[in-house]
Amino acid sequence: xxxxxxxxxxxxxxxxxxxxxxxxxxxxxxxxxxxxxxxxxxxxxxxxxxxxxxxxxxxxxxxxxxxxxxxxxxxxxxxxxxxxxxxxxxxxxxxxxxxxxxxxxxxxxxxxxxxxxxxxxxxxxxxxxxxxxxxxxxxxxxxxxxxxxxxxxxxxxxxxxxxxxxxxxxxxxxxxxxxxxxxxxxxxxxxxxx
Numbered sequence: 512x513x514x515x516x517x518x519x520x521x522x523x524x525x526x527x528x529x530x531x532x533x534x535x536x537x538x539x540x541x542x543x544x545x546x547x548x549x550x551x552x553x554x555x556x557x558x559x560x561x562x563x564x565x566x567x568x569x570x571x572x573x574x575x576x577x578x579x580x581x582x583x584x585x586x587x588x589x590x591x592x593x594x595x596x597x598x599x600x601x602x603x604x605x606x607x608x609x610x611x612x613x614x615x616x617x618x619x620x621x622x623x624x625x626x627x628x629x630x631x632x633x634x635x636x637x638x639x640x641x642x643x644x645x646x647x648x649x650x651x652x653x654x655x656x657x658x659x660x661x662x663x664x665x666x667x668x669x670x671x672x673x674x675x676x677x678x679x680x681x682x683x684x685x686x687x688x689x690x691x692x693x694x695x696x697x698x699x700x701x702x703x704x705x
Contacts, residue, residue, distance in 0.1 A: 535597055538597040538598055538601055539597055541601055542597060542600050542601045542604060545601065545604050545605060545608075546576060546600075546604040549608070550569060550572055550573070550576070550608065553565070553569055554566075554569040554573070557569050568610065568615070568616075571615040571616050571619045572607055572608060572615040574615070574619050574623050575607050575614070575615040575618040575619055575623060576604075576607065576615075578618070578622070578623050578626075579603070579607075579618075583600075
């Protein structure tokens with residue numbers, strides 16, 4: 512019976528993974544685990560071990576995966592209706608990771624690199640424009656951004672107070688300044704509502 516258990520659970524897992532109608536949740540979760548979870552850990556391992564070949568391998572994977580994800584974002588509404596789409600996606604993600612066939616290197620060299628070499632000047636212009644616009648936005652809305660940051664800090668402080676309770680040795684006082692405002696408010700002080 513002990514020998515039969517792994518075979519039964521393996522067969523059930525394979526059936527669940529390959530069942531076209533009932534397993535979209537399972538296959539999508541498996542795609543996420545295989546497409547993101549395992550590569551994140553493998554990338555971490557390559558960086559920590561200072562293995563240049565593995566770093567390059569996973570960098571190529573992330574370039575291929577990112578390109579695939581961008582294309583998928585635009586076509587998801589159509590692709591999700593295609594039968595076995597998530598099964599094919601799962602297979603592609605596995606193929607991209609296999610070191611023996613270098614799927615990600617193939618995708619990078621045949622598709623990603625030529626695309627970016629062809630459009631590099633346009634992309635650089637767009638990125639420069641976006642960078643300038645973002646800088647203008649941050650500069651002109653600095654007070655509002657600071658206010659939102661302070662609100663987030665106050666929310667975190669309040670959540671910490673709720674979770675940990677009042678037994679804290681010293682109360683943390685956060686100040687909140689509104690846009691174009693000079694008044695401050697302490698995090699623990701009650702509000703006077705009128």
